Amino acid sequence: MTDFVAPASTDDTPIEPTLPGGWELVVGLEVHVELDTATKLFCGCANQFGSEPNTNVCPTCLGLPGSLPVMNETAVALAMRLGRALGCDVNRSVMARKNYFYLDMPKDFQTTQYDQPTNSDGKIELGDGFVVGIERAHIEEDTGKSTHVGGGGRINDAEYSLVDYNRAGVPLVEIVSRPDVRTIEHAKAYVEELRGILLATGVSDARMEEGSMRVDANVSVRPHGSDELRTRCEIKNINSVRSLGRAIDYEARRHIDLWTNAGAPDQETRHWDEEGGRTTSGRSKEDADDYRYFQEPDLVPLEPSSEEIAAIDASMPMLPAARRAALLAASDADADAIGILVERGQDELAMVAIDSGADGDKVVTRLVNDLAVDDWSNVTAESFTALIQMESAGDLSATQAKQVLGDLIEKGGDPAALAAARGFEAMDTGELESLVDQLIADHPDEWSRFSRGDDGDRKKMQGFFTGQIMKATQGQADGKAVAQLLAQKSA
DSSP, rough: OOOOOOOOOTSOOOOOOOOOGGGEEEEEEEEEEEESSSSSSSSSSSSHHHHHHHOOOOOOTOOOTTOOOOOOOOHHHHHHHHHTTTTTTEOBOOEEEOOOOOTTTEEEEEEOOOOOSSSEEEEOOOTTTEEEEEEEEEEEHHHHHHHEOOOOSSSOOOOOOEEEGGGGTTTEEEEOOOSSOSSSSHHHHHHHHHHHHHHTSSSOOOOOOTTSSSEEEEEEEEEEEEEEEEEEEEEEEEEHHHHHHHHHHHHHHHHHHHHTTOOOOEEEOEETTTTTTTTEEEOOOOOGGOOOOEOOSSSSOEEEEHHHHHHHHHTTTHHHHHHHHHHHHOOOOOHHHHHHEEEEEEEEHHHHHHHHTOOOHHHHHHHHHHOOSSSSTTHHHHHHHHHHHHHHHSOOOOOHHHHHHHHHHHHHHHHHHHHHHHTOOOOOOOHHHHHHHHHHHHOHHHHHHHHOOOHHHHHHHHHHHHHHHHHHHHHHOOOOOOOOHHHHHHH
């Protein structure tokens, strides 16, 4: 068997492999989400990122003898809220003990859910209409965090290990997808869509860089046309959407290399090495029987009432898919641009402006191109609407509108006053026509190419004349008005 070498990739090149030799990618995703609660799942310790190690701990989350868990009601409510947002059935559920040894799990078992999860049988619809099934979204507690010092940062070659139990007992929901994903782009889109749902519902801050949203990918391959599920490997330590794409790409090609050279992958957990661009072996992957699940004797079953579920449904905000559909119906902008606005949380601003009479396409274009900033809190719906209406009416050119929007981002205010402070005034139509006539006289060859040339020449020369007008007027001319004058004079 040959040594597998991953294909080269760059930061700027999207990874979407066409798997060689007629192979098909099969991916299921497990996403762990820390719930946005004030305290941990079974005790009153603070659920807080960034504290000094081992300061948010007590006998319960340290697993000391005699300590007993008490269920966090808010965590359960948030878990059910997420389940309904994912279209799941919310069920009677029980907590279970999952038995295995980890040095950062002081009880030597994890309190989780097994055969009776809170949420089951949901789905996520992606922006292009592709649907990924959700098997379950169950409640469990997080582990502590281990730091292996020395060697390669792995436990087997470390000089020593440190354990921080602050995270032990933090409430989680694990969202387990069905193995429906067939492309890397859909895997990445799934994670991004799920993150949008988490933020919209207020269930989690979903900060991958802080570990409050962690993604594991179960990867296998099979021949095209087959419906079998071959041996899978679970990839851990994925801390960004881009890394998810790279990890799946590497692992899929590693499996193909094994299968085509009379080998087979082992069912195991593997770790993603971001710097090396490869996965490395972790441990053999257990099956459910290996964990010896049994019902947690110290916690009663969770039995949500139909009234509680109805209240969750009634309080549900508009989710990303519905927000995209609403904005798409209100404008002729393309789906990618609308997706960007929804991801940024700027779609409400766009909808208010459109509902107030602003041009939908201009609204979306201006937001996508010129409001790609972290803090746009100074831009109110009223001021943005007024700006777009001034641009549409010809009171501001596109260049001027962009500059006024920059002022709004920086300090807010009234766009009309900001435009006046910059000395922006609508350009007289007669003055603009005189400038166009002068340019035509000064550039007869270019005018001939515009008025008598083919579509390519005409488009190129329109750009030339518009650019000259903008230069002469310091950006005050309305590009649309220039185009209309050029078209009239060439008719």
